[in-house]
Amino acid sequence: MIELDSVTVRLGGRDVVRDVSLRAEPGSWLALIGPNGAGKSSLLGAIAGRLRSSGRIAIDGRERRQLGRRGLARLLAIVPQSPLTPADMTVGEFVLLGRTPHLGYFGREGAADRHAAAHAVGRLELGRLASRRLGTLSGGERQRAVLARALAQRAPVLLLDEPTAALDVGRQQGVLELLADLHTEGGLTVVAAMHDLTLAGQYADRIALIDAGRLVGCGRPEDVLSEAVVARHYRATVRIADLGPAGRIVVPVRPAPHAAEVGR
Amino acid sequence: MSRWLLTACILLVASLLAGLAVGPVHVSALGIVEDALSHLPFLDAGTRLPRVEEAIVWDLRAPRVLLGALVGGMLALSGGAYQAVFRNPLADPYLLGAAAGAGLGATLAIAYGHGDDGLRPLAAFAGAAVAAAAAYLLGATAGVGRGTTTLLLAGVAIASFLTAAQTFVLQRNSDTVREVYSWILGQLDTAGSGDILLVAPYIAVSAAVILAHRRLLDVLRIGDEEASSLGVDVGRVRLIVLAAATVGTAAAISVCGLIGFVGIVVPHTVRLLAGASYRVVLPLSLLFGASFLVLADIVSRTVVSPAELPIGVVTAAVGAPFFAFVLRSGRWVGV
Numbered sequence: 091m092i093e094l095d096s097v098t099v100r101l102g103g104r105d106v107v108r109d110v111s112l113r114a115e116p117g118s119w120l121a122l123i124g125p126n127g128a129g130k131s132s133l134l135g136a137i138a139g140r141l142r143s144s145g146r147i148a149i150d151g152r153e154r155r156q157l158g159r160r161g162l163a164r165l166l167a168i169v170p171q172s173p174l175t176p177a178d179m180t181v182g183e184f185v186l187l188g189r190t191p192h193l194g195y196f197g198r199e200g201a202a203d204r205h206a207a208a209h210a211v212g213r214l215e216l217g218r219l220a221s222r223r224l225g226t227l228s229g230g231e232r233q234r235a236v237l238a239r240a241l242a243q244r245a246p247v248l249l250l251d252e253p254t255a256a257l258d259v260g261r262q263q264g265v266l267e268l269l270a271d272l273h274t275e276g277g278l279t280v281v282a283a284m285h286d287l288t289l290a291g292q293y294a295d296r297i298a299l300i301d302a303g304r305l306v307g308c309g310r311p312e313d314v315l316s317e318a319v320v321a322r323h324y325r326a327t328v329r330i331a332d333l334g335p336a337g338r339i340v341v342p343v344r345p346a347p348h349a350a351e352v353g354r
Numbered sequence: 355m356s357r358w359l360l361t362a363c364i365l366l367v368a369s370l371l372a373g374l375a376v377g378p379v380h381v382s383a384l385g386i387v388e389d390a391l392s393h394l395p396f397l398d399a400g401t402r403l404p405r406v407e408e409a410i411v412w413d414l415r416a417p418r419v420l421l422g423a424l425v426g427g428m429l430a431l432s433g434g435a436y437q438a439v440f441r442n443p444l445a446d447p448y449l450l451g452a453a454a455g456a457g458l459g460a461t462l463a464i465a466y467g468h469g470d471d472g473l474r475p476l477a478a479f480a481g482a483a484v485a486a487a488a489a490y491l492l493g494a495t496a497g498v499g500r501g502t503t504t505l506l507l508a509g510v511a512i513a514s515f516l517t518a519a520q521t522f523v524l525q526r527n528s529d530t531v532r533e534v535y536s537w538i539l540g541q542l543d544t545a546g547s548g549d550i551l552l553v554a555p556y557i558a559v560s561a562a563v564i565l566a567h568r569r570l571l572d573v574l575r576i577g578d579e580e581a582s583s584l585g586v587d588v589g590r591v592r593l594i595v596l597a598a599a600t601v602g603t604a605a606a607i608s609v610c611g612l613i614g615f616v617g618i619v620v621p622h623t624v625r626l627l628a629g630a631s632y633r634v635v636l637p638l639s640l641l642f643g644a645s646f647l648v649l650a651d652i653v654s655r656t657v658v659s660p661a662e663l664p665i666g667v668v669t670a671a672v673g674a675p676f677f678a679f680v681l682r683s684g685r686w687v688g689v
Contacts, residue, residue, distance in 0.1 A: 138583060140579055140582075140583070158585075159582065159585045159586070159587060160585035161585075162585070163583060163584050163585030164585070166583075168583045170579070170580070173576070173577075173580060174575075174576050174577035174580060175576070176575045176576065176630070178625070178629070178630035179572075179575060179630065179631070183572070183631060184576075187572070187573055187576060187584060188584070190573055190581075190584040190585055190586060191584055191585040193569075195570075196566050196567075196569075197569075198569065243584070
């Protein structure tokens, strides 16, 4: 579980996240949505300890500040927006790095670590690419390798910043279905910044809408995602259709022409 | 890895033997092996070399060959470590001003040491260590949160300042120019067993520390933030590895002068041959670096025999074309 209480993040002399209080229950999927520059990535950075913040952040009931680096890494796995993937590292080597929090300072990976990495490679369908160098992969394949590294970490909480940005629609669905399986079967808690409102509405249990650094809405997708809310915070014209158990889809539509232009 | 490890070990043994055998007086490699065996206790094997050849091999050449192996291995290993820490393929062991500091130290010792040869290695060692420490402190305090860029810039600033100071001292003591440049171009010809005893402990400890960090240096390849999110204390790893690489480099250049290119050529060659993982690059750099400098020393003392070329000239003569080859072939391997 993740608890945020009055969290503020200050960057470059201004508050990019202001007084945000949130809660992600164990085994739930919380999607952070909001327009560009709203503060979603900064909030994830604060949870991950990458950005300094004020307020209280607790993970699994423990104050984040009291967790050491390794302790935090055992609880939180992170999939960043623009991960560094060394061109000459193989997929297998890269995924195995995910076991780092479970090793001592001078430790070496054992059979259990190799098994965990191989399992993650298998779940992301990277088996045939395991010996390929990252520099030879497509953007989508690299993205899956980054996800596999995070899964190999076997942390109970997964933070993702735009996890499907580089993937085609099929791979998007595949990755999100995998995450959905992990969070329902294995009790994985997922906190993901998501741009795609349809995917956020279909996969997340709860959605937190952030605008200008403030939390402006939080609840079930059907409570947060409305045409009026999207128009107000994204300045976008959309139609939202409810497909029942399949979730809600958000479709951008062209704004209606102004009356004056129509009459001309 | 194991294939390349075996190859590196065989090459090192062959290089050491060649280093002992080749010279103005040629001694057969087989004869050297038999002579070495005859010295082993409880093993009644091998026949001894004639007395003169034995003296040439063990008293004159062996210290030089051993020192070459130690220094070559250390410089190559330090180069690989610097490249890992800075994630920069052009990083070498002299990046934080160690060369400039050692140069100033040696120049001061030559100019004002009243002919005391024992002062030069100490002054070079101290100069290298102080320069690198100053660059690290400057870079770390000025660039909190800015990764390694400020460390690099601090190294450039410290090196420039110390080089200027060295030039000033040289200008005031122009009679020492020849001796200083002879040191700068690197030398193994004055090596004695005392030199080996002096530097071996530093090199052994430094090498052990760097090799123990090879897994963590692989983690650093994914960037400071990512490595930190995997629980690695990036600052601590960087400080320990840089300190070990700098102490080892300072020890090496304190007795041999500035031998360039080993720290770049060898790790890059290893990457081309065996892959970019530091679990492979570092141990192989140590072994191939040792072989490389022993072989370079053979060239330096035979190509214009009976005179000798400074060994730094030989390593640069190999290093520069190697770079040209790598750049033109497009086989550049990242760090």
